[in-house]
Amino acid sequence: MDRSEEFKRSKAQCLGKADLSRKGSVDDDVVELVQLLNTQDQFFTTSSCAGRILLLDGGVNGFEVQKKNCCWLLVTHKPCVKDDVIVALKKASGDAILKFEPFVLHVQCRQLQDAQLLHSAAIDSGFRNSGITVGRKGKTMLAVRSTHSLEVPLSRKGKLMVTEEYIDFLLNIANQKMEENKRRIERFYNCLQRALESETDTSSHPKIKQKKNPVYLHKKKRNPEKAHGKHITEQNDEEPEYDDDPGFNINIFPEEY
Amino acid sequence: MDRSEEFKRSKAQCLGKADLSRKGSVDDDVVELVQLLNTQDQFFTTSSCAGRILLLDGGVNGFEVQKKNCCWLLVTHKPCVKDDVIVALKKASGDAILKFEPFVLHVQCRQLQDAQLLHSAAIDSGFRNSGITVGRKGKTMLAVRSTHSLEVPLSRKGKLMVTEEYIDFLLNIANQKMEENKRRIERFYNCLQRALESETDTSSHPKIKQKKNPVYLHKKKRNPEKAHGKHITEQNDEEPEYDDDPGFNINIFPEEY
Numbered sequence: 001m002d003r004s005e006e007f008k009r010s011k012a013q014c015l016g017k018a019d020l021s022r023k024g025s026v027d028d029d030v031v032e033l034v035q036l037l038n039t040q041d042q043f044f045t046t047s048s049c050a051g052r053i054l055l056l057d058g059g060v061n062g063f064e065v066q067k068k069n070c071c072w073l074l075v076t077h078k079p080c081v082k083d084d085v086i087v088a089l090k091k092a093s094g095d096a097i098l099k100f101e102p103f104v105l106h107v108q109c110r111q112l113q114d115a116q117l118l119h120s121a122a123i124d125s126g127f128r129n130s131g132i133t134v135g136r137k138g139k140t141m142l143a144v145r146s147t148h149s150l151e152v153p154l155s156r157k158g159k160l161m162v163t164e165e166y167i168d169f170l171l172n173i174a175n176q177k178m179e180e181n182k183r184r185i186e187r188f189y190n191c192l193q194r195a196l197e198s199e200t201d202t203s204s205h206p207k208i209k210q211k212k213n214p215v216y217l218h219k220k221k222r223n224p225e226k227a228h229g230k231h232i233t234e235q236n237d238e239e240p241e242y243d244d245d246p247g248f249n250i251n252i253f254p255e256e257y
Numbered sequence: 258m259d260r261s262e263e264f265k266r267s268k269a270q271c272l273g274k275a276d277l278s279r280k281g282s283v284d285d286d287v288v289e290l291v292q293l294l295n296t297q298d299q300f301f302t303t304s305s306c307a308g309r310i311l312l313l314d315g316g317v318n319g320f321e322v323q324k325k326n327c328c329w330l331l332v333t334h335k336p337c338v339k340d341d342v343i344v345a346l347k348k349a350s351g352d353a354i355l356k357f358e359p360f361v362l363h364v365q366c367r368q369l370q371d372a373q374l375l376h377s378a379a380i381d382s383g384f385r386n387s388g389i390t391v392g393r394k395g396k397t398m399l400a401v402r403s404t405h406s407l408e409v410p411l412s413r414k415g416k417l418m419v420t421e422e423y424i425d426f427l428l429n430i431a432n433q434k435m436e437e438n439k440r441r442i443e444r445f446y447n448c449l450q451r452a453l454e455s456e457t458d459t460s461s462h463p464k465i466k467q468k469k470n471p472v473y474l475h476k477k478k479r480n481p482e483k484a485h486g487k488h489i490t491e492q493n494d495e496e497p498e499y500d501d502d503p504g505f506n507i508n509i510f511p512e513e514y
Contacts, residue, residue: 133389
């Protein structure tokens, strides 16, 4: 069976299976995006989370805890109010941590070129920690990840370490991150749609492919200097947000490699 | 010029340039790793950070701030004590945020196969958010990233929102993360060394490549079920840490694709 047939079979098998997640369904905010991807021959989604605010009871050394061993006191995909957290915190016996987890998506791609297109759309939409994985037998995945998170220890051995006023302040920030996260998902949807249209145009006009390939268009749009061949740092090129920017030991090297 | 010659030239050019980072040199904890990579024909590093504790004055909506616009009140690659943070916080006029930023490394790879080997070593060492980028002209980068971070708002418009006791508690967690981060860097160094040795062996014995390629060895070690072809979720396969595990909408699909 050739790769494309194999991919088709895997896609059918994957999308045919039951959703084994805790929730058992795709989050509302990413349903359209997941549908857009799964209606394309070259993609299918294997997991997704639209983004959520989580309160975890992380055992007595929460910083090390694995999900399977820790207790979820609260999970919401909607803006969260102080009282929900205060009530949930009463159940904490270990080191409770409040987290905002941004949008994450895993997409299996038919070939590397498809992953590149998707990766470019993800980066252009602000998902700076996205990356491709190529497996043992060539299985190609794109993980869409954001740098845009929050992780705040709230209690030690069940004892609350912050004030209610602080929790209110914190939730305000978490809710703002949730809103920004939602905007990025919408940006990604639009960006991807443009890229797919542009790809369809080019595949019907192979002669102008070099010009119209969305991967290139976005890179130029994203970073105007590059069009003029200026030297810029790889770090600034790849990850403008401070969240994943080491800020030092950056070497310049030729852009148009 | 063929790709391999082009890569050599870029490597020489990159490593020959001055280090334009704020610090201007590679962090002590990653010097050996960076040297190991740069002595390999198939790799060169373009940026790195060993991991650090950062106190940022994030303007009045810190959650949105870009690094270039925000002020660093404190940066350290060593364990941090409360008083350092208290003193630094006195300079905060906006929304100060304490962050632990784990190890991050960007490596340019000669070809995709080299990036796969490095990626596998990174994942096996606990750097679950690592990923490959393949650029417009085939430039192949691996970004090594951890899920292991901390981001805690401390003040609003210059007003401290937490107690000194909390800052002490927080720094204890940040310092523990720093230690764990160091252990992972060491694990990555050893894992990479084994992978490179194993690759050298196999390239001199092409017939046993399938058996000895470290990419496969590590996958099997990491996930014994896979050796028996069991169905497991992509998510659990890729990112066992809860930090980047959406926890739902996970479809099963054949492992041996």
